[in-house]
Amino acid sequence: MRKFRLHLVLAGVLAAGLVSTPATAAPAAFAHPGVLVSRAQLDAARTRVNAGLQPWKSAYDSMRASAYASLSRTPKPRAVVECGPASNPNNGCSDEREDALAAYTQSLLWYITKDDRHAKKAIQLMDAWSAVIKDHTNHNARLQTGWAGASFARAAEIIKHTYTSWPQAGRFAKVLREVYLPEIRDGGGCTNGNWELIMMDAAVGIAVFLDDRAAFDKAIGIWRGRVPGYVYLASDGSRPKAPSTCPSKDTQAEIVDYWQGQSRFVDGLAQETCRDFGHTGWGLEAMAHVAETAWHQGVNLYREAQDRMTKASYFHVRYEQGAAVPSWLCGGKVSRGLAATTEVVVNHYRNRLGLEMDTSQRYTESKRPAGASYFYAWETLTHAGSP
Numbered sequence: 001m002r003k004f005r006l007h008l009v010l011a012g013v014l015a016a017g018l019v020s021t022p023a024t025a026a027p028a029a030f031a032h033p034g035v036l037v038s039r040a041q042l043d044a045a046r047t048r049v050n051a052g053l054q055p056w057k058s059a060y061d062s063m064r065a066s067a068y069a070s071l072s073r074t075p076k077p078r079a080v081v082e083c084g085p086a087s088n089p090n091n092g093c094s095d096e097r098e099d100a101l102a103a104y105t106q107s108l109l110w111y112i113t114k115d116d117r118h119a120k121k122a123i124q125l126m127d128a129w130s131a132v133i134k135d136h137t138n139h140n141a142r143l144q145t146g147w148a149g150a151s152f153a154r155a156a157e158i159i160k161h162t163y164t165s166w167p168q169a170g171r172f173a174k175v176l177r178e179v180y181l182p183e184i185r186d187g188g189g190c191t192n193g194n195w196e197l198i199m200m201d202a203a204v205g206i207a208v209f210l211d212d213r214a215a216f217d218k219a220i221g222i223w224r225g226r227v228p229g230y231v232y233l234a235s236d237g238s239r240p241k242a243p244s245t246c247p248s249k250d251t252q253a254e255i256v257d258y259w260q261g262q263s264r265f266v267d268g269l270a271q272e273t274c275r276d277f278g279h280t281g282w283g284l285e286a287m288a289h290v291a292e293t294a295w296h297q298g299v300n301l302y303r304e305a306q307d308r309m310t311k312a313s314y315f316h317v318r319y320e321q322g323a324a325v326p327s328w329l330c331g332g333k334v335s336r337g338l339a340a341t342t343e344v345v346v347n348h349y350r351n352r353l354g355l356e357m358d359t360s361q362r363y364t365e366s367k368r369p370a371g372a373s374y375f376y377a378w379e380t381l382t383h384a385g386s387p
Contacts, residue, residue: 029042030216034296035157035205038290040387042158046112059369059380060112068098068372069106069312071121075099081148083140096133099125100151101372107158108378119163122155130172133179142191145183146198149176150289150375153205160209181215186220187208190246191256193230193271193285196222198375199288220299223290229306230272230283232265240265241254247286260331264328267307268315276335277320284312285376287342292344292383302348310349310357313342338363340370343379347386 033039048056063069076099082091106122109115129152151245160169172204184203188196193329207216225244232240240259249258256263260274272280287309291301302309319325320338342364350357362386368382 002028017056033157038296051348062369077129077132079134082137083144084138096148100148103155104151107155124300127168130175146202149202150181187245199287231312232269266310274330278337281338282345288344313360340367343383347383
């Protein structure tokens with residue numbers, strides 16, 4: 001802990017002048033790059049890696065050693081990606097997600113190394129998909145679009161605004177607007193909440209990339225309507241609120257059923273806690289991603305959701321790390337597997353604001369360097385002690 005704090009101070013000196021505080025209202029123009037990671041954060045990561053500071057150097061080394069960093073990767077695009085429940089059938093689902101994560105990885109490698117082979121590889125991957133993709137189908141279509149769209153938007157944002165030549169950028173933008181955004185922009189309805197939060201993670205990123213204020217505002221609005229329906233606070237009343245896209249869940253019995261049979265509600269409990277911590281971690285991670293992108297664009301969702309986000313983190317990290325599960329919670333047994341999904345939320349509340357989040361910080365450090373999975377990647381590199 002002491003070594004990390006020392007490196008954080010040194011990193012702050014090296015990256016001095018990179019921190020900015022968003023205004024209350026969104027500015028007229030979008031800040032670019034500004035999808036999950038800002039230019040200040042990219043510059044900080046590059047400075048820290050080049051200085052050999054930890055944990056960023058080991059995070060970078062882990063990213064560079066991954067299959068996503070290979071310059072020989074061959075994209076596997078297809079016109080229709082068909083994804084059933086649990087991606088069964090899996091007709092292009094894994095290929096699309098993996099190529100999207102690879103594009104984002106290559107874009108980060110480009111920025112840190114300034115080796116344009118990585119920028120060209122990111123472009124190759126994105127161009128391959130934009131040349132053929134027409135639709136996502138079957139049960140998981142919306143979730144799949146969210147998973148892939150989130151990573152593609154981050155990659156595209158970095159390349160478009162930090163690299164000099166991308167002739168087919170317009171075609172990629174057209175695909176994001178006409179193929180990806182329509183699938184996710186209206187939210188997830190009464191599906192489990194991680195779906196809608198992941199969809200809004202992608203939607204808000206695509207909106208920023210497209211400079212589409214209406215799409216951005218809509219995604220933020222759906223996020224605001226989902227968050228109180230995903231994380232409970234005692235101030236909500238005797239039971240959780242219904243998500244704005246699923247108002248039909250308005251009776252005690254319907255809420256208990258939607259919350260996986262949980263009938264006692266306490267601060268920080270999530271709609272999927274009693275399903276498993278894996279899906280809950282996805283929901284909380286995507287929630288933080290939207291808040292982070294909004295932060296870069298001058299909208300402080302973090303302030304609006306501070307109690308929910310910090311209490312949800314503490315609640316789940318505590319049980320993830322082995323705290324005894326009371327009999328009233330999920331029948332006395334939880335399914336752990338939170339994974340490395342806490343870096344972004346801890347960075348904001350603990351490192352930016354100085355709030356006490358030592359339990360979540362220790363857990364976050366135990367998962368470093370954070371890797372890549374489905375729709376999140378390399379967040380120790382981009383968000384540990386980040387401006």
